[in-house]
Amino acid sequence: MSDASIDWAALYQKHRKAMFGAAREVLRGSGRVDLAEDAVQNAMVSLMQSPPTEAPRSWEALLVATAKRRALDMATSAYMSRRAPLSEDVPETDHVVVEDEVLERLETLAVARAVLARRDDRTRTVFREVVVFDRPRAEVAAELGVTPPRISQIVTEVLAEIRAAVEKGG
Known part of the structure; x- marks a missing residue:
C-alpha cells in the first residue's frame, strides 16, 4: 500500500x-x-x-x-x-560466443571512453545526454544554446571517431 x-x-x-x-x-x-x-x-x-x-x-x-x-x-x-540449456544437442562452445560478444562490447566501450576523454566538456555532455540518456536533440540544443543540427553534427562526429578507432583496433 x-x-x-x-x-x-x-x-x-x-x-x-x-x-x-x-x-x-x-x-x-x-x-x-x-x-x-x-x-x-x-x-x-x-x-x-x-x-x-x-x-x-x-x-x-x-x-x-x-x-x-x-x-x-x-x-x-x-x-x-x-541461453539454451546445455545438452548433447547444443554445442558446449555457446558460452565462448557469449564471452566473445561481451569482450567485444567491453573493448568498444573502452575505445569510446578513450575517444570521449580527448574531447572537450561540451562534446562529452552532448554525447552523454543524446546517446546515453537518449534525450531529444532539440532539448539538449536549447540547454546549450546551439542548434539541433549542431547537436547532430557533434554526435555524428564522435560516433564516427569511435567507429574508426574500433576498426583501427583502439
Whole structure:
C-alpha cells in the first residue's frame, strides 16, 4: 500500500533521468537497453507498494539503486531466457560466443571512453545526454544554446571517431 505523504510523481519527475541512465547502463551489457523504461517503472511500483519506513537520506540514491536492481533482475532473466540449456544437442562452445560478444562490447566501450576523454566538456555532455540518456536533440540544443543540427553534427562526429578507432583496433 502506498504512503500518501510521499509525492511519488514529483520524485519520479525529479529523478527519472538518473534512474533511466542507471537502468540503461546495467542493461547495456545484456543488449537489452530497450527494457530500461520497464526497469524504472518496476522500481517505482515496487517502492510505491513497499515504501521506506523512514525517509531516506537521499531519495535519488534509493530510486537509482532500486532501478539498478530491477534492471539487473531483467538483464539476468533476459540473458537466461536467451541461453539454451546445455545438452548433447547444443554445442558446449555457446558460452565462448557469449564471452566473445561481451569482450567485444567491453573493448568498444573502452575505445569510446578513450575517444570521449580527448574531447572537450561540451562534446562529452552532448554525447552523454543524446546517446546515453537518449534525450531529444532539440532539448539538449536549447540547454546549450546551439542548434539541433549542431547537436547532430557533434554526435555524428564522435560516433564516427569511435567507429574508426574500433576498426583501427583502439
